[in-house]
Amino acid sequence: HYSFFPGTPRWPDGERDLTYAFFDNLTDDVKSVFSRAFNRWAAVTPLTFTLVDSLVSADIRIGFFEGDHGDGQPFDGALGTLAHAFAPPAGRFHLDAAENWLVTDNGSTLAQSSAFDLESVAVHEIGHLLGLGHSSVKGSIMYPTISSGVRKVELANDDIRGIQELY
Ligand code: TQI
Ligand code: ZN
Ligand code: ZN
Numbered sequence: 001h002y003s004f005f006p007g008t009p010r011w012p013d014g015e016r017d018l019t020y021a022f023f024d025n026l027t028d029d030v031k032s033v034f035s036r037a038f039n040r041w042a043a044v045t046p047l048t049f050t051l052v053d054s055l056v057s058a059d060i061r062i063g064f065f066e067g068d069h070g071d072g073q074p075f076d077g078a079l080g081t082l083a084h085a086f087a088p089p090a091g092r093f094h095l096d097a098a099e100n101w102l103v104t105d106n107g108s109t110l111a112q113s114s115a116f117d118l119e120s121v122a123v124h125e126i127g128h129l130l131g132l133g134h135s136s137v138k139g140s141i142m143y144p145t146i147s148s149g150v151r152k153v154e155l156a157n158d159d160i161r162g163i164q165e166l167y
Contacts (some may be wrong), residue, residue: 002162003133005087008127010166011047011130012089015059019052020091029103030118034062035121040153041130044160045167054112059089064097082116082146085125089132093125104151117127127159133164135159 011018020038031051038049052058068074075081075096083095091128095101097116102115127142135142140156155163 001137002135002140002158002165004131004162004166005133008131008166009087009089015089016046016167017048017050018059018091019057020053020060020093021055021061022059023055024062029105032105033103033119036123037119037126037153040123040155041163042125044155045130045163047130047167058091060091060093062093062095064095066097069094080094083121083125085128087128088131091129095121095125098147114148116146116148117153120146121153122148123153123155126127127163129162132159132162133167137161 022034035049035051042048050061055061066075067077071092073084073092075094075098076097077098078100081096082099085091085093100115101118103118112166123141124146132142134144135158137143137156137158139155140158141152142159142162146152
């Protein structure tokens with residue numbers, strides 16, 4: 001079953017059109033992975049997600065960082081923690097730059113089993129950004145387990161029920 005963060009934080013009613021921006025100059029391939037991940041949640045909610053240039057004005061700020069990056073939650077190098085994202089309205093979405101990230105387009109198979117599928121992790125972290133905690137339902141996006149070389153990007157019914165209770 002899905003869960004929420006303590007106090008059930010969510011993006012407020014007047015803020016359903018969310019913007020996001022990247023810290024780094026990322027390739028179009030990487031940007032489109034995030035765009036696809038956001039679209040999976042937009043498809044089942046009244047939310048929209050738009051890429052903007054200005055980090056200052058963006059609701060959600062996405063960046064790849066290594067080790068200590070100034071928020072008191074340092075990354076740990078390859079493996080271990082892959083990424084972290086925080087409950088609304090933080091909009092803080094950081095990924096561990098030391099991981100071997102795999103960028104795939106839709107449907108391509110994972111060649112490198114030591115790499116983590118970026119879209120799979122992004123869909124999970126966006127769930128956190130929107131207010132979902134972890135789920136006890138195996139196979140859901142918010143179930144707290146992920147393996148390298150595995151692609152899991154489709155929202156499960158449990159994820160959809162959870163996000164639709166929030167929005
Ligand atoms: N990052 C953890 C996660 O996103 C960070 C975390 C731990 C966390 N406990 C939390 C975030 C409670 C919000 C609330 O879950 S991670 C997974 C999963 C990670 C973990 O890098 O360990 C995924 C990243 F769920 F599979 F364990 C992506 Cl999919
Ligand atoms: Zn961080
Ligand atoms: Zn999680």
